[in-house]
Amino acid sequence: MNLLKASDYKDLSRKAANVISAQVILKPDCVLGLATGSTPIGTYKQLVEWYEKGDIDFSEVKTVNLDEYCGLSPDNDQSYRYFMNQNLFSQVNIKLENTNVPNGLAADYEEECSRYDKLIAELGGIDLQLLGIGRNGHIGFNEPDVSFEKTTHIVNLDESTIEANARFFQTIDEVPKKALTMGIKSIMQAKKVLLIANGPDKKEIIEKALHGPVTPDVPASILQFHPDLTVVYCFD
Template structure:
């Protein structure tokens, strides 16, 4: 596991974008798994800037998102499909047929989840999966549980997650309580994983994900078993890690 500590949010986004850009340059037809939320916004801006500068060809990539709220249509401003369109897809050259998210308005959850897994398989699997991390250690929407969920599935969101997402909705009652998410086995099937985190409220989850025991009660801890994980952490999110102080950016392996 490689840990990169950035001095601030902007540097975190730039370093994460450079990792994704390198993947696209080395393999133009890469399959990229994307994440949503506040954490990767800076990364998406940096990717758009690289594209506009003529430094990045995005025309051949295929994308799969981690998750989508259940019962939010893709044109809902709070949906993750809308988020991806506004923050990335409409600013770069990519055919929308090459972009994929779970369909939150589906009538048959099991069929939708199976179909999503089939699309990932047919694309050749995910080359690089981007992750955030919740305050409770969730990745995707895989909440702390008594077991690791294997594949794409329906999740019941924890109260902590609902409260964290409430700022994006008019009221607590409007926050979705369910979502469709890639499972842990799907995420672990990616050839490379890039996890981003910012803010002191993520520090404990980051520490436990790296140094704690591997347990479904902290889903991100499973990443200890993946052969190629890079964490790009803003310094406050890395504040509980033991590092040599004195430089604005540190890189080390655990």
């Protein structure tokens, strides 16, 4: 486990972007697992800056996102496909056909989960998976549970997750209650994992996740077993 303490959010974003850009430079056709939420925005912004300077090339990169809300179309401004298009994909030279996000409008969610697992396998697996962490320890939308969910699945969002995401919607009632998410097995099979955590409200859960018992009650705790985990954090 490689722990990197950042001096502030900008430093966190730069350090995280360094890890991702190094992966792309070392393997131009790599598969990046990407995350959404407020924490990665600065990381994506830094990557866009470096792309504009000619320091990084995304033309051969393929991506798979962790999750998507059930019931939101790709053009809904709260969908994760929309988030990725706005914050990264539309600003660099990645081919849109090489970017993948679970389909929140799939007619059959179970079938969509199977399709997504097969897609990841066909891509050869994930070279680097970027993760944020929820205040309850969720990674992706793998919420606290009695067991670790292995593969892509449908999840009922925890009340604390719904409340945390409510700031992005006009009312809490508009926040989707279900999502499609990669499972723990998909995340743990990534060759490298990059976990980023920002703000004082993440300090306690990071301590639990990285130094407490490994338990599905704290989904991120499973990362203690990953052979190549980098954590970039700032609690100030």
